[in-house]
Amino acid sequence: MNDVLERLRTEAAGSPEYPECERLLAAGPDALADALTSAGLPLWARELAAYRLGLAGDRRAFEPLVLLLNHRDPPRCAAAAEALAVLDDPRTARAAAALATNGLRTAYALQPVRLLTALRAPESAPALIATLSRLLSPHDPYWRVALACVEGLGALADPRAREVLTRAQSHPRLAVAATAALHALG
Numbered sequence: 616m617n618d619v620l621e622r623l624r625t626e627a628a629g630s631p632e633y634p635e636c637e638r639l640l641a642a643g644p645d646a647l648a649d650a651l652t653s654a655g656l657p658l659w660a661r662e663l664a665a666y667r668l669g670l671a672g673d674r675r676a677f678e679p680l681v682l683l684l685n686h687r688d689p690p691r692c693a694a695a696a697e698a699l700a701v702l703d704d705p706r707t708a709r710a711a712a713a714l715a716t717n718g719l720r721t722a723y724a725l726q727p728v729r730l731l732t733a734l735r736a737p738e739s740a741p742a743l744i745a746t747l748s749r750l751l752s753p754h755d756p757y758w759r760v761a762l763a764c765v766e767g768l769g770a771l772a773d774p775r776a777r778e779v780l781t782r783a784q785s786h787p788r789l790a791v792a793a794t795a796a797l798h799a800l801g
Contacts, residue, residue, distance in 0.1 A: 640667075669698025677707070681710045684699060695726070721760060725759060731767060758789070762788065
């Protein structure tokens with residue numbers, strides 16, 4: 616949590632809105648929720664408000680956190696995934712599955728894949744299987760997302776993953792993890 620807050624404080628430093636950062640760091644839930652809908656606030660301020668609300672278990676943070684989970688900036692995605700995992704909103708797994716399986720957004724699917732693994736929801740294994748199946752071409756550039764799928768499927772130990780994990784064994788960057796995941800299936 617402190618790493619995220621420090622990153623946001625650093626991002627805010629030097630901007631004319633910096634006093635807003637300090638206000639949001641001390642704000643209560645209603646003020647944070649108001650910040651999510653206030654016009655003209657920079658992205659770091661919205662992220663700070665959503666992140667703090669999510670960690671507090673306030674479901675008003677759900678939609679802004681899902682948007683951040685799909686952001687092109689990896690630290691924003693990771694912070695959103697962390698807050699969504701704590702938030703424990705029943706919509707989170709469906710949203711993460713939709714982001715992970717969207718072929719047009721594969722470059723940003725790493726954190727949704729990891730979140731699905733952490734959630735262990737009914738949607739988790741099917742989404743990871745679908746995503747991994749799509750990424751098993753020999754020259755797919757998203758091998759890190761594929762590796763996260765393999766590791767996630769091993770952690771979930773869902774027998775439905777056996778076929779896709781067996782295919783993943785033939786991929787040089789995935790072979791060791793796929794073999795370990797297959798052993799986890801028993």
